[in-house]
Amino acid sequence: MRIEIRFAGFGGQGIIKSGIITAMAACIYGGKHAVQTQSYGPESRGGACRSEVIISEVEIDFPKVTEPDILVLMSQHAYNEYAETVKKGGMIILDPDMIPNEREIEGVRIFRVPATRMAEELGRRIVANVVMLGAFAAITGIVDKEALKESIKANVPKGTEELNLKAFEIGYEYGRKLVEG
Amino acid sequence: MAEKKAVLTGVHFMSGDIACAEGAIAAGCRFFAGYPITPATEIAEHIAARMPKVGGIYIQMEDEIASIAAVIGASYAGLKAMTATSGPGFSLMQENIGLAVMTEAPCVIVDVMRGGPSTGQPTLPGQQDVMQAKWGSHGDYEIIALSPSSVQEMFDLTVEAFNLAEMYRVPTLLMADEVVAHMWEKVVIPPAEEIKIVNRKKPNAPPGNYAPFMPDDDLVPPMACFGEGYRFHATGLTHDEHGYPRTQDSDVQMRLVKRLCDKIRKNADKIVRVEEVMIDDAEVVVVAYGIVARAALSAVKKAREQGIKAGLVRLITLWPFPEKHVARAAEKTKAIIVPEMNCGQMVREVERAAKTTPAYHLPKLGEEPHTPLEILEAIRRHS
Numbered sequence: 378m379r380i381e382i383r384f385a386g387f388g389g390q391g392i393i394k395s396g397i398i399t400a401m402a403a404c405i406y407g408g409k410h411a412v413q414t415q416s417y418g419p420e421s422r423g424g425a426c427r428s429e430v431i432i433s434e435v436e437i438d439f440p441k442v443t444e445p446d447i448l449v450l451m452s453q454h455a456y457n458e459y460a461e462t463v464k465k466g467g468m469i470i471l472d473p474d475m476i477p478n479e480r481e482i483e484g485v486r487i488f489r490v491p492a493t494r495m496a497e498e499l500g501r502r503i504v505a506n507v508v509m510l511g512a513f514a515a516i517t518g519i520v521d522k523e524a525l526k527e528s529i530k531a532n533v534p535k536g537t538e539e540l541n542l543k544a545f546e547i548g549y550e551y552g553r554k555l556v557e558g
Numbered sequence: 559m560a561e562k563k564a565v566l567t568g569v570h571f572m573s574g575d576i577a578c579a580e581g582a583i584a585a586g587c588r589f590f591a592g593y594p595i596t597p598a599t600e601i602a603e604h605i606a607a608r609m610p611k612v613g614g615i616y617i618q619m620e621d622e623i624a625s626i627a628a629v630i631g632a633s634y635a636g637l638k639a640m641t642a643t644s645g646p647g648f649s650l651m652q653e654n655i656g657l658a659v660m661t662e663a664p665c666v667i668v669d670v671m672r673g674g675p676s677t678g679q680p681t682l683p684g685q686q687d688v689m690q691a692k693w694g695s696h697g698d699y700e701i702i703a704l705s706p707s708s709v710q711e712m713f714d715l716t717v718e719a720f721n722l723a724e725m726y727r728v729p730t731l732l733m734a735d736e737v738v739a740h741m742w743e744k745v746v747i748p749p750a751e752e753i754k755i756v757n758r759k760k761p762n763a764p765p766g767n768y769a770p771f772m773p774d775d776d777l778v779p780p781m782a783c784f785g786e787g788y789r790f791h792a793t794g795l796t797h798d799e800h801g802y803p804r805t806q807d808s809d810v811q812m813r814l815v816k817r818l819c820d821k822i823r824k825n826a827d828k829i830v831r832v833e834e835v836m837i838d839d840a841e842v843v844v845v846a847y848g849i850v851a852r853a854a855l856s857a858v859k860k861a862r863e864q865g866i867k868a869g870l871v872r873l874i875t876l877w878p879f880p881e882k883h884v885a886r887a888a889e890k891t892k893a894i895i896v897p898e899m900n901c902g903q904m905v906r907e908v909e910r911a912a913k914t915t916p917a918y919h920l921p922k923l924g925e926e927p928h929t930p931l932e933i934l935e936a937i938r939r940h941s
Binding site for chain 2: 396397399401404406411412413414415416417418439440441443509514
C-alpha cells in the first residue's frame with residue numbers, strides 16, 4: 378500500500394526536514410520503502426515550501442505525491458493551497474494558530490495541534506516541526522515512534538537531540554489525546 | 559577497486575546531490591572546482607566537507623568558466639576531477655568543454671537541470687539541456703552523457719561517468735534533474751572492493767619516444783600527466799599525434815576530428831546502457847529518462863493492469879544515443895511516446911532511430927515532472 382504525505386508551510390519552519398526525518402524513519406529504521414521530495418521558492422526563509430513523502434511496502438516508482446492521504450499544514454498559505462487536495466477519507470493535521478481561517482472540508486478528518494505555541498512554551502519556536510511530527514506519529518501510526526526518534530537523532534544538529542526528543546514527546550502526547558478523545 | 563577509506567560502505571538515506579558527491583569520491587575524484595548554483599549547490603557543499611578528509615582538493619572558483627578550466631588543469635596534472643552546475647553555468651562551460659574534448663582531458667561535469675532558458679526556474683526541474691549536452695560546444699565531437707533516475711543512480715552513474723571519462727579520455731556529463739538531485743532515498747554503497755574503478759592508460763614508451771596523441775587500437779591515446787617526466791604540448795588548436803599545432807593541414811584535421819568522434823561512435827555498443835521493461839510484446843513503448851522515467855514506469859504498469867500492452871525503454875545513456883535499442887523496440891511496436899520536460903529534444907533522436915514507427919512527444923514544462931496519469935492517457939490514446 379502506498380501512502381502519500383505532504384508537509385507544507387513556509388521556508389524556515391523545518392518543513393523539508395520533517396519530510397526527510399519521516400522518510401528516513403520509515404526506510405532506514407522502519408524497513409519500508411520511502412522517498413522524500415520537495416518544492417520551494419528561491420527564498421530560503423518566508424517563501425512557500427512543501428515536502429512530500431511516499432511510504433510503501435513495495436519499491437516506489439513515481440516519487441511525487443499526486444493525491445495525499447495525509448496533509449500536515451503549518452501556514453495559512455499552505456492551507457489555502459493544499460487543504461482541498463487531500464484524498465477523500467484522508468486527514469489533515471494543522472497548526473490552528475498559524476491557520477486562523479479554516480473552511481468546511483467534507484469527508485476529511487482534521488486534527489488541530491498548536492505546535493508553534495507548544496514549541497514556544499519549550500523555549501524554542503524552531504522545534505515546532507518536531508512537535509508536529511510527534512503528533513503525526515500518534516495520530517497516524519504510519520511510522521513507528523521509536524524509528525522516528527532514531528531518525529530525529531540522526532537529523533538534528535548535535536547538542537539539540539534532547540530538546541528535539543522532548544518536543545517530539547510533547548507532540549506525541551497531544552496527538553494521542555486527540556485520537557483517544 | 560576503490561580506495562577503502564574513501565568509500566562510505568553501508569546503507570544510507572541521502573539526497574541525490576550528496577550521493578553524487580559520494581560517488582565521485584568513491585570513484586577516486588580528488589579535485590573539485592565549482593561555483594554554487596541551485597539545484598547543484600549541495601554537491602559542492604558536501605564535497606567541500608569531504609575532500610579534505612580524503613586528501614583531495616576543493617576550490618570555489620570565481621565562476622563556471624574558471625571552474626571547468628581548473629578541472630581540465632587538474633585532470634592533466636593526473637587527478638580525477640569534477641565540477642557540478644546547472645543550466646546557466648553549463649552554458650558558461652561550453653567553450654572549455656570543447657577544450658577538454660580537443661585535449662582529451664578525462665573529467666566529469668554534472669548538470670543538474672532546472673527550468674530554462676536563462677536563469678529560468680532555479681528551484682524546479684527541467685530536461686532542457688540534453689541537446690546542449692550533445693551540441694553545446696562548437697565544432698564536431700562526440701561526448702558521453704548519462705541520465706540518473708534515482709538517488710542510487712546518482713551514486714552509481716557518477717562512478718560510471720568517471721570510469722567512462724578515464725577509459726575514453728572524454729569529458730563525461732551527468733545530466734541530472736532537480737527532482738533526482740534534491741530527492742532523498744535509500745542508497746546502498748557497496749564495499750570498496752566491489753566498486754569497479756577504471757584509470758586512464760599510461761604510456762609504455764619512454765619520455766623521448768612518447769607521442770601524446772598517438773592512439774592505440776581503441777582510438778584512445780595513453781595519457782602521460784604533467785609532472786611525470788614526459789614533456790609534451792597540449793593545445794586546443796588542431797594538432798598532430800605529437801601534440802603540435804598543424805592548423806593548415808587538412809589531413810591532420812580530418813584524422814584528429816574523425817578519431818575524436820570515432821573513439822565514441824565505434825565503442826558505442828560498449829558505452830550505451832538502457833533499461834528495458836516489458837517491451838517484448840509491447841504495442842506502445844514509452845522512451846523516457848531521468849525522473850520522468852519513474853512516472854513512465856508507473857504508467858506502463860498501470861496500462862498493463864488495464865490490459866494495454868505497454869513497455870518502457872529507459873535511457874541511462876543519452877549520448878551516444880541508444881539507437882539500436884530504440885530501433886529494436888520500434889520494430890515491434892505501433893507507437894512510441896516520448897515524455898520529456900522540454901518542448902521536444904530527445905524525441906528527434908527517437909524519431910530518427912524509430913524510422914517508420916511514429917514517435918509522439920509529450921512535453922511538460924513548469925513545476926513538476928509528468929504524472930503517471932498523464933503518460934497513461936497518452937498510452938491509451940495511441941494503443
